[in-house]
Amino acid sequence: MRIAVLGTGxxxxxxxxxLVELGHEVTMGSRxxxxxxxxxxxxxxxxxxSAGTFADAASAGEVVFNCTAGTxxxxxxxxxxxxxxxxxxxxxxxxxxxxxxxxxxxxxVCNDDSLSEQIQRAFPEARVVKTLNTVNAAVMVNPGALSxxxxxxxxxxxxxxxxxxxxxxxxxxxxxERVLDLGPITSARGMEMYLPLWLALMGAVGGPxxxxxxxxxx
Amino acid sequence: MRIAVLGTGxxxxxxxxxLVELGHEVTMGSRxxxxxxxxxxxxxxxxxxSAGTFADAASAGEVVFNCTAGTxxxxxxxxxxxxxxxxxxxxxxxxxxxxxxxxxxxxxVCNDDSLSEQIQRAFPEARVVKTLNTVNAAVMVNPGALSxxxxxxxxxxxxxxxxxxxxxxxxxxxxxERVLDLGPITSARGMEMYLPLWLALMGAVGGPxxxxxxxxxx
Numbered sequence: 480m481r482i483a484v485l486g487t488g489x490x491x492x493x494x495x496x497x498l499v500e501l502g503h504e505v506t507m508g509s510r511x512x513x514x515x516x517x518x519x520x521x522x523x524x525x526x527x528x529s530a531g532t533f534a535d536a537a538s539a540g541e542v543v544f545n546c547t548a549g550t551x552x553x554x555x556x557x558x559x560x561x562x563x564x565x566x567x568x569x570x571x572x573x574x575x576x577x578x579x580x581x582x583x584x585x586x587x588v589c590n591d592d593s594l595s596e597q598i599q600r601a602f603p604e605a606r607v608v609k610t611l612n613t614v615n616a617a618v619m620v621n622p623g624a625l626s627x628x629x630x631x632x633x634x635x636x637x638x639x640x641x642x643x644x645x646x647x648x649x650x651x652x653x654x655x656e657r658v659l660d661l662g663p664i665t666s667a668r669g670m671e672m673y674l675p676l677w678l679a680l681m682g683a684v685g686g687p688x689x690x691x692x693x694x695x696x697x
Numbered sequence: 698m699r700i701a702v703l704g705t706g707x708x709x710x711x712x713x714x715x716l717v718e719l720g721h722e723v724t725m726g727s728r729x730x731x732x733x734x735x736x737x738x739x740x741x742x743x744x745x746x747s748a749g750t751f752a753d754a755a756s757a758g759e760v761v762f763n764c765t766a767g768t769x770x771x772x773x774x775x776x777x778x779x780x781x782x783x784x785x786x787x788x789x790x791x792x793x794x795x796x797x798x799x800x801x802x803x804x805x806v807c808n809d810d811s812l813s814e815q816i817q818r819a820f821p822e823a824r825v826v827k828t829l830n831t832v833n834a835a836v837m838v839n840p841g842a843l844s845x846x847x848x849x850x851x852x853x854x855x856x857x858x859x860x861x862x863x864x865x866x867x868x869x870x871x872x873x874e875r876v877l878d879l880g881p882i883t884s885a886r887g888m889e890m891y892l893p894l895w896l897a898l899m900g901a902v903g904g905p906x907x908x909x910x911x912x913x914x915x
Binding site for chain 1: 801803804807808809842843844845846847850852877878879880883884886887888890891892893894895896897898900901902904906907908909910911912913914915
């Protein structure tokens with residue numbers, strides 16, 4: 480599949496590299512297509528990997544991953560272009576964390592709204608699916624490295640888009656029964672508002688390589 | 698131990714009943730000490746159970762559980778009285794959920810602040826510990842009914858207060874290694890902001906009787 484990964488940070492590079500390994504044709508998009516991070520990544524990852532602007536990537540991909548910083552996502556997607564996003568599955572992995580006032584970061588949107596809803600409203604023809612924002616990059620693409628199976632929530636308005644994303648998550652190593660469909664895009668509020676607890680748990684666990692699993696009644 | 702439970706809803710009654718079963722002397726406090734919920738509860742629970750106003754309960758208890766509705770907690774604690782709370786362990790179980798605009802509820806405080814921090818600021822001599830707000834009442838006092846061990850976060854400024862609460866949690870059935878100390882009272886932000894995700898998970902699980910466990914690296 481032709482996949483766009485917007486964002487050249489750890490999350491974008493980790494997901495893009497995994498997608499190339501899985502045999503997809505991946506275009507990593509950035510604000511500056513000649514930037515070092517993105518050209519290095521493309522050079523290191525061979526034939527399936529290419530680099531371009533946000534607009535180049537979005538127009539090339541059938542599925543688009545938003546791996547930009549949450550506070551920059553709307554402008555990155557604006558640069559990608561509404562026409563290139565129309566009808567496509569747009570996987571929103573970002574968290575709207577605002578580090579401008581120091582640690583711990585605040586959420587720049589929460590409670591009555593979420594980044595995913597902002598994206599869906601700004602790009603109504605995109606089929607936005609929120610997922611993977613509740614774990615760090617290493618766990619996203621290698622959940623089997625944890626000591627037990629754990630759960631990954633997913634939400635969005637479009638059932639077939641969620642199916643497409645669930646298949647990619649299975650390819651990443653998430654067991655099908657561990658992909659938890661939380662329903663409509665408004666569930667992104669809870670998925671994003673989990674981040675402050677995730678940060679506190681990271682302190683208790685001693686590092687970011689963890690996740691949670693839902694424990695049900697006997 | 699003499700314990701006050703403020704609040705006569707499901708959470709208050711469930712915790713108070715469990716504490717009586719464990720042999721504690723429990724005073725359930727309410728706004729109206731002659732109210733039906735609280736007098737019935739005291740009558741049904743025998744010698745260790747008594748009923749009173751918020752002020753009666755707080756002055757009787759060595760440990761005080763805040764099980765009032767989050768949006769009413771500060772006024773309930775005001776009625777309990779700062780003098781009666783001074784120096785005592787104040788276990789804040791409440792969530793600041795605002796249902797006034799319908800479902801899903803909003804948090805009336807979040808992101809830069811939390812209910813527990815508001816309580817700690819309003820009653821600086823109380824030793825506030827946040828815990829149990831991340832599970833429903835049945836799981837709070839019977840975590841062993843779930844299919845696997847699960848985790849319960851705890852936070853607060855006073856280490857010995859957290860130890861006292863951790864011992865009560867163990868008496869409730871929480872394994873000591875599953876009581877996760879998240880550090881200072883500011884971690885209550887994450888514990889309270891988890892509620893929107895908890896509500897979405899409840900929909901996916903099909904009921905409120907669940908919890909999560911942290912899955913660590915292999």
